[in-house]
Amino acid sequence: MPTQTQRKTVSRPPAAQMRPSRRPPRAIRVQQAAPDVDLGGLTDHLGYLIRRAQLWIFQDFIRRLAVLDIRPAQYSVLAVIKANPGLSQMALAHALGIERARVVHLIDALEARRFVRRQSSNRDRRSHALHLTSEGQRALLRIRELAAQHERHLAEKVGVANHKMLLRLFAVFARS
């Protein structure tokens, strides 16, 4: 509904760009549903659509990062450790909203690949301070290149203006 307080902004994308393309996404691995299956009102639920979108996005990420054998959660862990050297597993789990046990498992795998090392913390001998190794730092550089390619592909898919708008809109969930 238009209101008297509606402001005109120059940064808003044209209405035509707000609408997603009608054609189905490219490079989808999930088999297409038979077109005569009625989704029974599920498409009125944002949660359903966001879950499908998330699966599509993660599949694209996994495919593009397959040459480096890196999945989304591993990338998240490496990026946050890089930005916070010495972080504890607990703090990492909180920051990413991942269960503690899963973080331990993720770190185990990244340690086995010599990307991450655990150091006994000075403050608390039971906890570990996480650091990237120099090999981990180098790997992260390559990972970031492919992650950026993935992001550009996603921006093309939803529209560059929509992509920016969505990043702004969903920022509220970043630490939810």
Place this chain on the structure above:
Amino acid sequence: MPTQTQRKTVSRPPAAQMRPSRRPPRAIRVQQAAPDVDLGGLTDHLGYLIRRAQLWIFQDFIRRLAVLDIRPAQYSVLAVIKANPGLSQMALAHALGIERARVVHLIDALEARRFVRRQSSNRDRRSHALHLTSEGQRALLRIRELAAQHERHLAEKVGVANHKMLLRLFAVFARS
């Protein structure tokens, strides 16, 4: 960037409504990250933000539907069987983008609760035609009421106008 083709529409929400609220979401169970943890650029990735949003949305759904002991995937299955009586497990799996084995497991649980029954298909004796029982039909009515409450809560959280816009934008992923 404004362009000459930019159209003015009356249905576009005011710019102020496009921005999510700065205050953190209510009723979050996941522990808040320490504010000094740097997310290392992850918030520039739509996939990261959408994953966090999806987790928030599913947690809200699970909490509101807890009295009926129904989770998002169970609701999806019931809604699609209701809309397509006699559907096969294979077609259901395709429509929802869920792995076949997981659908079998979901149907097992819903059959044990007498919400769903499997009937041998006339066309193919190995496959099963899925139907809601009358108990399943009644349960789905109650489930839909709470699911609608959840959706209204979500619309309040992101803004009613944003909610509509997001449903339109993500429709492209509905059958991805």
